[in-house]
Amino acid sequence: MTPRTLLAALVSTALLATPALVQAQAGGAPAAPAPAPATKEAAPAQAAPPPAEKVPDAVFDKALADYFAGNARAAAGPLYTWLLSAPRTHENYAWGQYFLARSLIDLGFTHAGGVYLSRIARERTHPEVLPRALETLRELTDRPHDEVMIDEQVFGALDLGFLPEEAGAYAHYQQGLVDLRVGNERWATTHFSKLPEGSAEASRARYALLVTRLREVKEPNDELIEDFLGLSKDEKLTRESRNEAALAVARLRYERQDYPGALEAYGLVKLPELDPGRATLYLEEAWTRYKLGEVRAALGILTTLDAPSFRDEFLPDKYLLRALIYRDLCHYLPAKRAAKELTRRFADSLEAIRAREDLTQDVRLRRAASAQGATRRAARYLEVLELEGERLGRYAGSFGGPLYTHLTKTYDLAHAEARRTYQARLEESVRKQADTLLRAAEQVRLMEYEVGLKLYERVKKGAKVVAPPEEELLSPSQVGFTFDGEYWNDELRSYRVHLESRCIEENP
Known part of the structure; x- marks a missing residue:
């Protein structure tokens, strides 16, 4: 899609009633229900579960020693057993929750650990444990996590007056984000x-x-663009955030038709060494070079997007841009083929859209929707829950029955809620991808019609070939190799396609 398109982007309850069964008597009147047999006393209520057997504090001390000895697997089960019987007013109760959380996190159960840390943050019963719990929660936010439980219910609702500096800063940041989401x-x-x-x-x-x-x-x-430009060079931001700021600069300059400035901003995006890069970044750069008249360079970038790394990317505008370039160079048959390639490649998705089917079941649209924004975060969190839930079975013997049963229920509930959240975000995101595909398909149909007219256009006598626009050739320090179908990551941004113009110009 073009930079302009990317810039524009940010239960009823049923009552079931069982009809009464009516028996007809000989006289036609309904039979009265038989009275219930009399009993001497009411049925006893379901017996309450017996209180947990008292676990001595020595179990807590032993589990703590196992944890500090690096044996989190041996510490987790006894810690949970001790917590079941210990009163919440016990001086070590919060410490027991904290070290159980740390044991679970060390074993790879980040969600379960986050649950216990969130309890400490909400209960706030021990002033010495709370800062450690909040700092560990802040570290968990760098991974896929339960955004409602940690970001909103913990950091978004904390009393900010008593927090240490680092945890307080993160809490202020999260509460500011909550205010931004509601428009304040x-x-x-x-x-x-x-x-x-x-x-x-x-x-x-x-x-x-x-x-x-x-x-x-x-x-x-200009001030807004300069602010984004400054953030693109701010080393305190993550590389991903700096790249997003640079992309914002490029898209804003593209919108203002400052194509050289946009191309310069795309160059600010820093990727890991030998990383294949982002397909959307390459496509946006191709559009920018096309607007600058560098059609051969743009076509070279489109060749990059045919690499195996990008073949599953959802890029319907790629075929439109290729058709435009061929049309501008008067290669009309290749232009028609490029235009038809879109409808051929996305035929199943287009048919599903027109038939008003459930678009979340379409593989291409689903993959594209799951790769962006909030839907991507929900998908990654759901994957984490599934992996940790599968890992849980390996610890059934080590954890013991109570902890294993408790964690199984915890992950089942979290997985059900994460699945519901992901599905809701997916439905919204997949509609946007469907709109993008429909717009590209409509533009391609117009392109096919225009190219069809050009194919049968008569050439008048005296017409001459139009000289193609001059493009910068290789410098003496550069070397060019003929493309043989192999793609190398360090060459993906340097492909150029040599294509002569076939356009003619009529004499006045």
Whole structure:
């Protein structure tokens, strides 16, 4: 899709009644129900489960020693057993929750560990344990996690007056994000102003504010673009956030038809060494070079997008741009083939859209929707829950019956909720992908019609071939090799296609 398109992006209950069974008597009147047999006393209520057997504190001490000896597997089960019988007012109860959480996290059960850390944060019964729990929760937010449980219910609802500096900064940042989501930028700015200057949270807060303002303004000004440019060079942000800021600069400049500036901003995107890169980044750069008249360079980038790394990417605009380039160079038959390639490749998806089928079951649309934004985060969190749930079976013997049963229920509930959240986000995202595909298909049909007219256009006498636009040739320090179908990651951004123009110009 074009940079312009990417810029535009950010239960009833049924009552079941059982009809009464009526028996007809000989006289036609319904028979009265037989009275229930009299009993001397009411049926006893279901017996309450017996209280947990008292576990001595020595079990806690032994489990703690196992944890510090590096044996989290041996510590987890006894810690849980001790917590079942210990009163919540016990001086070590919060410590038991904390070290059980750390044991589970060390064993790869990040969600279960987050559940116990969140309990500590909500109960706030031990002032010495709380900062450690919050710091561990903050570390968990760098991975796929339960955003409602940790971001909203813990950091989004904390009393900010008593927190240590690092945890307090992250809490201010999260509460500012909550305010931005509900449209209250003034309150968000108040939270963000309390972040330590020069901290990573302060940089992330500026990025969140800029993205929010970008959605609200119709004509982005130079100041907004410069702010994004500054963030693209801020080392306190993650590489992904810096790249997103650079892409925002490129897309805003493209929108303002500053194509050289947009191309310069795309060059600011830094990828890991030998990384194949992003398909959307290459496609946007191809559109920018096309607007600059560098059609052969744009066609070279489209060749890059045929590499095996990108063949499953959802890029319907790729075929449209290829058809436009062939049309501009008057290669009309290749233009028609490029246009038809879109409808051929996405035939199943287009048919599903027109038939109004469940689009979440379409493989291409589902994959494209799951690779973006909130839907991507929900999909990754669901994958984590599935992996950790499968891993749980390997620890059934080590954990013991009570802890294993408890964790099984915990993961079943979390998986059901994560599945519901993912499905809701997927349904919304897949509709956007379907709209993108329909727009590209409509443009391709117009392209086919226009190219068809050109194919049968008569050439008048005296017409001459139009000289193609000059493009920069290889410098003496550069070497060119004929493409033989092999793709190398370090060459993906340097392909160029030599294609002569067949256009003719009529004499006046």
